[in-house]
Amino acid sequence: MSKDILIKKGLDIKLKGAAEKTSEKAILSNFYTLRPEDFHGLIPKLISKVGSKVNAGDPVFYDKSNESVKFVSPVSGEIIEIDRGEKRKILSIKIQADKTQTYKDNGVMNPEAASADAIKAHLLASGCWAFIKQRPYDVIANPDKSPKAIFISGYASAPLAADLDFTLQGKEAELQAAVTALGKLTEGQVHVSVGKSSNSPLAGLKGITIHKVSGPHPSGNVGTLINKIDPVNKGEVVWTIAAQDLVIIGELLLTGKFNAERIVALVGSSIEKPRYFVAKLGCEVATIIYDKGISQDAHVRIISGNILSGKQIKPDGYLDYYSNVITVIPEGDDYELFGWNKPVFNKISTSRALTFSWLNPKKEYELDTNTNGEHRAFVTTGNYEEVFPLDIYPMQILKSCMYKDLDEMEALGMYEVAPEDFALTEFVCVSKQPHQDIIRKGLDLMLKEIG
């Protein structure tokens, strides 16, 4: 049952530095890094040691609480360093890539013919399971629980997001294989959203339910899709997969190779020439950002992921496991004289309190990382609701997370949300509260207490 979804509440944050639709091969990076912290809540158990040789697709570690979930190397090479933090917690696993890449052969699988169990085992063993996330809790899916439905967003509405119509172009065969396989793992449907006026390669696939979405961000968030189609109730599980990762899953099924390649957008107002790159997950960002990007000593914030929910990384950092965007914007650690009362023309605001972004909604802004004010208690009301399309009371659920009332969190809809759903409320927050962090901690608490 296809459904058109029109979102009215939300906010399109228009920023300078969207990527031009040309893609280049990134200069091959010599080192690749896996960071267990990319997989929220995971406790890794190592399979390989420092010095061992791996093929692309060979398992490197597994999930302590669920041994069948394997995490594999994106490249072939040698594990040269395992960085540990407090209590010997594994922070990162660094792999030096070989000049010529060799792949582990997982064997070709025809998803049409294979059984659900075989598909599941195949995805788990090959390292593709890590791409499947579940709600509640926004963590890697528990393979023992079958989802009531699977949700995939084929429409990226976040500011400066990679255009999925462009990055998925020509990948129809892989996408089809992946959704066919996934469709066998659920009793329900595979729901896919595409932009209303888009030309998405996903739209022509078989065995899925297509929903056309329109309206401002977060219309493209998978959380919005779930809330409008089939919200998660207590005891239920749904899975979500990022559209770009379907390509990796599909290629694995069709060729037997775990090919960690992905088209990544380099965006942001600090980038000289924003464009797309073909890069492998875990690669060094330095090889990408310095070529017609930024100068060596630029005072910038580098974000692996989109500007609202991504992770801050250092210039010698790595592309994380789930991102298809690298955003670079100016740091804003400077004072502004009477910044709180003078008229503001160069920043975005949803109010009109001497802020004038409402005068030209088409203008692209160049925002920096300044918070534009200090952290305060929640004071104003009603402004979150303007940018929050889910049928949930945002301020009340945030407060329930802050005072850790599990019953109230459950009643207000915690099973339905992920931190990224609260990115816009965090952006507009007058009190500069860290909404996504509050929700993440709330979800972790529920996972621990209720499970």
Next chain:
Amino acid sequence: MGLKSNLNNLKEKYKGTKMAPAFNALHTFLYTPNDTTHNGTHIKAADDLKRTMNTVIMAMIPCLIFGMFNAGYQHNLQVGDVQAVTSGFFSSEFWTLDNFMIGFWKIIPLIIVSYGVGLGIEFIFAIIKKHEVEEGYLVTGMLVPLIVPIDIPLWMLAVAVVFGVIIGKEVFGGTGMNILNPALTIRAFLFFAYPTWMSGDKVWVEGAVQRTKDIAAGANLDAISGETILGSLAQGKEMTHSVADMFLGFIPGSVGETSTLLIILGGLFLIFTKIGSWRIMLSSVLGAIAMGLIFNQIVDAGIIVEGSKFYGLMSTPFWEHLIIGGFAFGTVFMATDPVTASQTNKGKWIYGFLIGFVSILIRVFNPAYPEGVMLAILLMNVFAPTIDHYVIQGNVKKRMKRLKAKVA
């Protein structure tokens, strides 16, 4: 940028010390801080709490300026130095420097005491409790001088501010946590602690109290009558002011509450800037109209007849209730306080409507408390969390129902 870097050095020096909140409060008043985002959203919208509060203050400035002129005008009118206004809002009798200076010298001390005492307490609490000085009092401190009678002794105001800020706000945890509107808590304290200074016919015009004392001491002077419209109506007297005077604000009353015209302009500004809730303002007006109409019907039906003690206020046409007393001011600037109002959009409709409804009810039925809007807002402040609770339960029930439908 010498000042900027010097201040930054001082900030580093004070970091972690007891004085840090006090220093930061002054520092951030000059400069928005150099704080940057960490994880979460890497960019933030332009608005902060200071800007929000500042916008509310800007909306009140016209009322304040008008209040200064009006204080002098009411005084001079009673003394006989000026003629009553004749030519509308821009009458030359009203906008004179003489009028302004009388009001200016009476009202500036009120503002200084209000801000001085209130912010002083905020700073002390911020230092004790080691949190930043929050901006809530910026608005409260401006509201307070606007809602007291012009002749209120400064020490009374200081005592009330101490009470209102500590009991009304700080004991609950400061800005954002309080249940009652602090400005109204201050006014209510004055009202019940010093009733002779807050009601009656002697306090609303500058100099009236002093004149009464002089006369009692044997001076041969005319008494100054400073009665509000509500006060005289409650006593069953005839309305002596024209509708235009009431709407434009050439009437006795609390310092900043008299000009409905300027309050409406302030309200429209707040709605336009999206700082004030249009839902509360509109529903409050609707509530007042509803109650006013009910009373008018009762009078029309002959249930209450002339001579009854309720007749004066009950027979007042419903729309006149909107422009007399503190109703307009309360609706626009006090009921919309986001912390003490309902926090859900549906709740705001109910909350606002009841404020309007109850204001007129108290105003009519309790002649001792002609200023019903103050008590109505305080009462609804108390009920706001309950209203929200039921609104949110609606959402919770929807979720429960969905779950049950699945299980069945």
